[in-house]
Amino acid sequence: MLPIRVLFISLGNICRSPMAAAIMQRYLKSQKIENSFIVDSAGTSSYHTTSTPDDRSIDIANTKGIQLSHNQARMFEGSDFDRYDFLLVMDHINYEDVLNLSKNKLRDKEKVFLLRSFEVGNQDNFSIPDPYYGVTDDFEEVFKICERSIVGFIKFLSSKQHLLAKNDQEHIYKHQ
Numbered sequence: 001m002l003p004i005r006v007l008f009i010s011l012g013n014i015c016r017s018p019m020a021a022a023i024m025q026r027y028l029k030s031q032k033i034e035n036s037f038i039v040d041s042a043g044t045s046s047y048h049t050t051s052t053p054d055d056r057s058i059d060i061a062n063t064k065g066i067q068l069s070h071n072q073a074r075m076f077e078g079s080d081f082d083r084y085d086f087l088l089v090m091d092h093i094n095y096e097d098v099l100n101l102s103k104n105k106l107r108d109k110e111k112v113f114l115l116r117s118f119e120v121g122n123q124d125n126f127s128i129p130d131p132y133y134g135v136t137d138d139f140e141e142v143f144k145i146c147e148r149s150i151v152g153f154i155k156f157l158s159s160k161q162h163l164l165a166k167n168d169q170e171h172i173y174k175h176q
């Protein structure tokens with residue numbers, strides 16, 4: 001059985017996306033389904049390529065028992081459309097930047113989702129705010145939004161049982 005491949009994407013790949021990837025990995029482990037997934041993160045800019053996550057993301061994750069200091073930022077590239085099943089972006093700007101690198105927008109659009117659109121109970125604000133120029137509380141808020149959204153995303157996948165038993169056929173994913 002092939003794993004489901006998930007890539008979290010933010011602008012810098014040092015604040016939101018590495019945090020989201022680490023939250024997802026911990027959640028999968030807690031459910032004992034980590035072997036069914038490949039999870040990584042990337043940034044739409046090269047501002048921080050090869051940097052480790054922002055200290056404030058590392059600190060907030062630490063307070064929740066999650067280690068994320070090992071992540072090394074990298075830039076999103078067009079080939080990631082082929083390498084991943086789900087591209088989960090943090091905001092509308094990421095969404096546009098990611099799709100601008102697609103050579104086949106109609107096909108690739110099916111894989112790109114605003115992570116926050118999976119947040120349970122949220123019906124109007126689908127962007128996860130950029131905390132880079134913010135304070136500790138902003139990072140705490142981002143952490144909580146990511147947690148709720150990831151729980152929603154896993155629920156969404158569970159409702160599509162065939163995705164969790166993914167084989168080597170091509171799937172078209174629809175967010176309903």
Ligand code: 4NP
Nearest residue numbers: 010011012013014015016132
């Ligand atoms: P991220 O945060 O996109 O959540 O990783 C940011 C990191 C760096 C910058 C902006 C946002 N920056 O402008 O350098």
